[in-house]
Amino acid sequence: MGAFFQNQILSMKWLNELIGNLLSAMGLDTTSRIGGSVQFFIYDVIKITILLCLLIFIISYIQSFFPPERSRKIMGRFHGIGANIVGALLGTVTPFCSCSSIPIFMGFTSAGLPLGVTFSFLISSPMVDLGSLVLLMSIFGVKIAIAYVILGLVIAVIGGTLIEKLHMEDQIADFIRNSNSSVNIESPDLTVRDRLVYARDQVESTFKKVFPYILVGVGIGAIIHNWIPENWVQTVLGSRNPFGVVLATIVGVPMYADIFGTIPVAEALLAKGALLGTILSFMMAVTTLSLPSLIMLKKAIKPKLMGTFIAICVIGIIIVGYGFNAFQYIFI
Amino acid sequence: MNIKVLGGGCAKCEALLAATKEAVAEKGIEAEIEYITDMAKIMEYGIMSTPALIIDNKVVSMGRVLKAKDVAKIL
Numbered sequence: 001m002g003a004f005f006q007n008q009i010l011s012m013k014w015l016n017e018l019i020g021n022l023l024s025a026m027g028l029d030t031t032s033r034i035g036g037s038v039q040f041f042i043y044d045v046i047k048i049t050i051l052l053c054l055l056i057f058i059i060s061y062i063q064s065f066f067p068p069e070r071s072r073k074i075m076g077r078f079h080g081i082g083a084n085i086v087g088a089l090l091g092t093v094t095p096f097c098s099c100s101s102i103p104i105f106m107g108f109t110s111a112g113l114p115l116g117v118t119f120s121f122l123i124s125s126p127m128v129d130l131g132s133l134v135l136l137m138s139i140f141g142v143k144i145a146i147a148y149v150i151l152g153l154v155i156a157v158i159g160g161t162l163i164e165k166l167h168m169e170d171q172i173a174d175f176i177r178n179s180n181s182s183v184n185i186e187s188p189d190l191t192v193r194d195r196l197v198y199a200r201d202q203v204e205s206t207f208k209k210v211f212p213y214i215l216v217g218v219g220i221g222a223i224i225h226n227w228i229p230e231n232w233v234q235t236v237l238g239s240r241n242p243f244g245v246v247l248a249t250i251v252g253v254p255m256y257a258d259i260f261g262t263i264p265v266a267e268a269l270l271a272k273g274a275l276l277g278t279i280l281s282f283m284m285a286v287t288t289l290s291l292p293s294l295i296m297l298k299k300a301i302k303p304k305l306m307g308t309f310i311a312i313c314v315i316g317i318i319i320v321g322y323g324f325n326a327f328q329y330i331f332i
Numbered sequence: 333m334n335i336k337v338l339g340g341g342c343a344k345c346e347a348l349l350a351a352t353k354e355a356v357a358e359k360g361i362e363a364e365i366e367y368i369t370d371m372a373k374i375m376e377y378g379i380m381s382t383p384a385l386i387i388d389n390k391v392v393s394m395g396r397v398l399k400a401k402d403v404a405k406i407l
Contacts, residue, residue: 067380067381067394067395068380068381068395069380072380102340102371103340103371103374103375103379103380103381103382104380104381106371106375106380107375107378107379107380110375175371175372176375198396201396201397205344205397296340299371300371
């Protein structure tokens with residue numbers, strides 16, 4: 001039953017077979033390189049699109065219960081490391097886009113939330129979200145997905161706590177520190193209908209935004225899948241290269257892609273013999289840190305805090321990568 | 333009537349601004365539409381999720397890209 005759920009529902013193996021049969025019927029040899037690439041591309045685009053629409057809908061519905069105003073209130077009730085954990089958890093369910101990062105940052109800070117809690121939230125928010133959990137389950141299985149999420153939360157909690165301990169409150173941009181906005185607006189009450197409409201709108205806008213990334217991601221995945229020699233992948237990202245994790249992280253940081261776009265690449269690399277931890281480091285680096293979000297954040301915090309934030313994320317991601325590589329045998 | 337669209341200048345905020353303009357034009361209302369991207373100003377309203385829509389200094393929507401017909405309803 002578990003295997004059926006994994007293979008047919010989450011991974012949609014039936015879809016792959018269906019597409020394979022259709023392509024063969026059209027006279028394309030799916031065991032050839034080109035045929036295989038075409039099959040991988042069509043299967044992955046359809047699979048990820050279905051998952052994306054379904055997931056975003058469910059997630060947006062859940063997220064509509066956690067507007068930032070409410071998350072801020074909840075976090076305010078906790079203290080110490082408990083507040084960091086709650087911050088990291090709420091980061092996964094609070095709707096958030098990079099252009100909102102400054103207002104959220106300001107809102108949290110002006111409400112008197114500790115800097116570390118805000119950062120736990122900011123780290124976990126892009127790295128771990130509900131969508132990535134289900135998508136990872138679909139491709140890498142339940143164990144890996146849960147491990148990814150837990151480790152992401154751990155990085156967020158530790159990172160936030162460290163920033164707290166470093167007392168960098170003076171590193172917040174002056175206009176935020178000097179403002180004494182005490183306006184506390186209530187989030188509006190939503191009906192079930194409102195939430196459904198919100199979820200539908202989110203699916204529509206996310207799909208439009210992310211679809212090009214999926215096409216590119218799957219395209220790269222298809223190329224890796226059928227054209228890149230296994231040897232190369234193993235040499236650069238496999239057990240033969242002790243610096244694979246560092247390399248994957250450094251390459252991933254400046255890249256900006258949605259997790260939906262990175263997963264097909266990760267999937268293809270894994271199949272070619274790249275190590276699991278190396279792949280996960282790459283995915284975390286791409287989704288957590290990206291130039292656009294760093295540029296936004298730069299307006300709200302000063303360089304020293306910015307550097308600390310980046311360093312903590314990078315080091316955390318690298319540790320996770322090596323950890324996964326060391327204990328890979330448990331997961332695969 | 334005074335309408336303000338608040339946002340950091342991202343695509344979503346631009347979309348709300350366009351929808352608001354469309355709704356105002358459609359309803360033929362005399363309204364002054366302002367587009368505010370200054371974060372310090374946005375903060376004064378206590379907004380935490382952009383884009384937000386403010387009509388006569390009252391926050392009517394935040395964190396959502398409303399369609400023109402939704403804006404028209406609020407107007």
